[in-house]
Amino acid sequence: YLPKYNVLLRDDKSYPYIFISGHKHPRLSMHRGAKKRKGEYFGPYPDSGAVRETLHLLQKIFPVRQCEDTVYSNRTRPCLMYQIGRCAGPCVSSIISDEEYAELVGFVRLFLQGKDQQVLKQLIEKMEVASQQLRFEDAAKFRDQIQAIRRVQEQQYVSEDSMDD
Known part of the structure; x- marks a missing residue:
């Protein structure tokens, strides 16, 4: 059964x-x-x-x-x-x-552990540092990662209205 x-x-x-x-x-x-x-x-x-x-x-x-x-x-x-x-x-x-790759894997681990806010915080910090150092291509890459994570988070939230049906 x-x-x-x-x-x-x-x-x-x-x-x-x-x-x-x-x-x-x-x-x-x-x-x-x-x-x-x-x-x-x-x-x-x-x-x-x-x-x-x-x-x-x-x-x-x-x-x-x-x-x-x-x-x-x-x-x-x-x-x-x-x-x-x-x-x-x-x-x-x-x-x-090796350090940059280990950092990527660390982000994946945190994300899979459900610590997306921590990942977002670290990526935002890296984006701001990159833009202050005039590395705009790197800052844009971090911005795109941040936006992708936020889109995933939006998909996970369930509206309370839909539960009443």
């Missing part, structure tokens, strides 16, 4: 998690099954479609790598995901420093 509202997450299939690997340049991915790999797991989530959508949004806001470790270790040039702005390109050392 599978109840309509499965709040205890008892089902015949394994539930998806969002996984951040324990690699030097962590990878963001969806994971099902036993938690054997080293890294952080967020979840479980009852809807795999929502996990895929969340990963897609996170990849747009914070370009953390999603390629497999074997592909990552054999790269000499940036991948297609880097070319379209969905990866920071940690596979090529001259593109992003």
Whole structure:
């Protein structure tokens, strides 16, 4: 018997998690099954479609790598995901420093822990510092990240009026 509202997450299939690997340049991915790999797991989530959508949004806001470790270790040039702005390109050392990449992964962790206000505060500070130092391209990038996070937050709020129906 599978109840309509499965709040205890008892089902015949394994539930998806969002996984951040324990690699030097962590990878963001969806994971099902036993938690054997080293890294952080967020979840479980009852809807795999929502996990895929969340990963897609996170990849747009914070370009953390999603390629497999074997592909990552054999790269000499940036991948297609880097070319379209969905990866920071940690596979090529001259593109992003280890500290900058670790900061991106830190933002993803905070976001997945539900600390979006903390992420917003840090991004606003970085945007203001960049604009004061006349680095307007960087400030615009931070502004776009802030706006994307605010759009995600707006989608999460539920109006009380809609609950009365």
